[in-house]
Amino acid sequence: MSKEGIFNSPQRRAQPVTEHKQPGGRQHVSPPVHQPMPSSSTEGFFQTPPIILNQLEDDIALQRSLRLFLSDPIRDGVTPELHAFGDRVLSEPVMTLVADAERNLPYLKPFTAWGKRQDELITSEGWRKLSTIGIKEGMVGIGYENQYGQYSRPWQFCKYLVWTGSSCWVTCPSLMTDGVASALRKHLSDPTLQGQSREAMGSAYERLISRDADLAWTTGQWMTERQGGSDVSQTETLARYAPELSEAEAQSSGSDGTPLGPWLCSGFKWFSSATDSQMMMFLARTSSGISTFMAPMRRTIPGTNETELNGIQIQRLKNKLGTRALPTAELVLKDVRAYLVGTEGQGVKEIATVLNVARVHNAVSAIGFWGRGLSIVRAFARVRKVGLKPLSSKAAFVRTLAKLHVEYKANVLLCIFVASLLGVVEQPQIAAYNEAMGHSQQGTTAIDATTTLPSPAAAEHVFRLLTPVLKGLTAKSAIAGLAECMECMGGVGYLENDDMQYNIARLYRDVNVCSIWEGTTDMMAHDVLRVVFGKTSNEVMSAMDDWVGSALKTADTSLQLAAVKILSLWGKWKDDVSSRERGELELRSRELMERLGDVVMSVLLVLDARSDSDEVAAHAVSAWMDFKGYSAPHTGNWQKLVERNQAVVFRPQGPQDAGETRARL
Incomplete structure (x- = not known):
């Protein structure tokens, strides 16, 4: 290789030395002639691969943000963890998971071989393992552990920034999980919240903020309907209070063992991300107006060890420009058993x-x-x-x-x-x-x-x-x-x-x-x-x-x-x-x-x-x-x-x- 480290020597090859007779009998020896040679799939120029550096060492903006927004003792405490994480997100194992998630896109198996509706959502191993990494690294949990008080959030999001480029958008469930956990914490702080609502919200909250991948939940947050993305005033999903459970519902529960909610919700959600989550928070209309509800995605089947979707049908998955590894779906809600979150008719404020x-x-x-x-x-x-x-x-x-x-x-x-x-x-x-x-x-x-x-x-x-x-x-x-x-x-x-x-x-x-x-x-x-x-x-x-x-x-x-x-x-x-x-x-x-x-x-x-x-x-x-x-x-x-x-x-x-x-x- 040349001194420049770019132009490879096989491009030029010396030809034999040639002797010429000069007037007077003197011999002249011509220097070697460097004859250009064509490139091929194995010879010629090949770009030296770039080496992407750990972001903690290479990103001036991240360095300065850590310095400006974290106190010195906290910054000293988290820097080794962030440095190790900066290496991990660029490592071959993580990049292999990203490639797998991009290559093996989510798909839907709506029916069993015998024609029974099942709406089984299949996601890649890469997606699932990247999600587990995010949970264990505290992409939500850091903010709720509150180890550093007011500094916990800037620390959380500095680490989050480093994660994003390798996350393959498992951060979408993270962002909704964090927002829903914040809303639930507010209601759990109210001592007047009692009974099954407190039990269901408390169980969901502990799972949403957990770093234990076997315990942790992610959540969807569903507002968008066909009439418009951000205009929730025309929400067509309807909810009615129906505390009397059928015999099957009484014997069933959410996948965490909590009782099913007293509200029945039916409608259609047009753009619902994080469809593989374990719970959902969504808007529906009651007689008092737009309200916020939460429900488990799945419920137990009485007399078995199996679960089924909680009144949800996955109509189809969306085909998108990006975020391809993230399952985004159109959902039919039919008698979803749910809990009211906050005050009836104040759903927009709650969300x-x-x-x-x-x-x-x-x-x-x-x-x-x-x-x-x-x-x-x-x-x-x-x-x-x-x-x-x-x-x-x-x-x-x-x-x-x-x-x-x-x-x-x-x-x-x-x-x-x-x-x-x-x-x-x-x-x-x-x-x-x-x-x-x-x-x-x-x-x-x-x-x-x-x-x-x-x-x-x-x-x-x-x-x-x-x-x-x-x-x-x-x-x-x-x-x-x-x-x-x-x-x-x-x-x-x-x-x-x-x-x-x-x-x-x-x-x-x-x-x-x-x-x-x-x-x-x-x-x-x-x-x-x-x-x-x-x-x-x-x-x-x-x-x-x-x-x-x-x-x-x-x-x-x-x-x-x-x-x-x-x-x-x-x-x-x-x-x-x-x-x-x-x-x-x-x-x-x-x-x-x-x-x-x-x-x-x-x-x-x-x-x-x-x-x-x-x-x-x-x-x-x-x-x-x-x-x-x-x-x-x-x-x-x-x-x-x-x-x-x-x-x-x-x-x-x-x-x-x-x-x-x-x-x-």
Whole structure:
């Protein structure tokens, strides 16, 4: 192999030396002639395979988020676990499971050989084992163990981000499981909840948050019907209270042994993911309006050791662009035995708890896919050569990567910021649950009021405003970002590569659902306006105003220009919201959401840079303001811009620097 490590020697072969007679009798010996040889399937150029590094060592945005949002003792405690997990998700055994899940798609066996309806759903071994990994690694459980108090959520979602690219969307059941567990915890905190409802909810809750794969449940969350995805006001699934059980129902129970519920629910659900889950939470209409219900997916067959679906028929599985390993179905509900969750007629309010948690998961999933794509591109840029020069030295290419990386970092910071807000907001609920259940308080429960986070009193208002912003913007950024990642890899990026480590096309297919699940982008923008003009509008705006001002007022000198510009952007956003008619704001709602997101992400980038005066973090602020058009055009030393872009993408480190990375964290 040549010194460059790229061009293989069989391409050129020396021909025999030739002697020529020169005038005067002198002999001239011609040098060997290197005759080009054709390439073949075994000879010629072969690209050196990229080496994708552990994300903890290679992803600057993840490193900085851990540093910014976790206290030093907690970060030191979780770093070894995250490093080991970062190796595991890239390992050959896990990639083999991903390939199996992608190759062996779920399918339905509706009938037995003798014509009896059974609706047996078959999923791949890869899907099932990936699901088990997620459960055991605590992708839901970390948030409920609450070992680190308010810091449990940012820790959970940093680990979740690393998992996403290898999860093959087993995170979809995780996001619904987390949201439903949060809703059930709220009701279990109410001492007036008694009887079989408490028994059923308590049993389900313990299973949803468990890390024991033999005990743990996942859950579906079903709202979508044929008339529209997010418009639940026209729900056609009907529920009636029917506490008198038939003889067979009285002898049956849920698969966890709890009695069947007193409500009978019938209808049709058009788009139901996690069809292989053990329970479901769904909306149905009663005489009092839209209500929330929960039920086990299966019930025991009296007199046998077998189970059957709890009044559910799987009509068919959906054929989708991505998320192919995830079984998504159309479901017929016929007399499903279920329990009412919360107050009858308040189903939309009840399901909002589920949606807020699920939207954080959706956002981290989107950014996790993008982060994996960027990891592949960085690895490729390190080994790919154009001519005789490394691709990583090409200024225009690295500028493109720098733009992607600062946008990615801003989105990662936004994700973990909102996850941190969730960690603060839910601490009182966790305390109420522990008190109601007679549990001792666990973990670090003190809430820090720092400039990184709003005050505890304001955190809930900021969380409510930024959750739809987070969900709406991260999805669109990740979809566009992964399209760029495919292009950066050229034709290889477009291929459905059997080696799942490098398959960006799969990541791109899978990330596209993030802008649709749990509400489309325009719906998120509308939700932002609902908060801004809602009953708590004054409190929300005051909380945001205090946080932005507090976060920027002490920015060091090198960040002052950025801080002044960000304050100006925030002031302009507030003026637009307060001075324009509601109809015009509705027309421009997506633009308003994007501008608000820019303000918050800009603040977070400044907070990160000022937290330790890190030079690369300051470069990220400069590049963000530059690429967003918020700074004056550069007329000075263009070489400095090239160096800045290199630093933003490739902080000088490699596998040998892992110890230094962990020390820096």
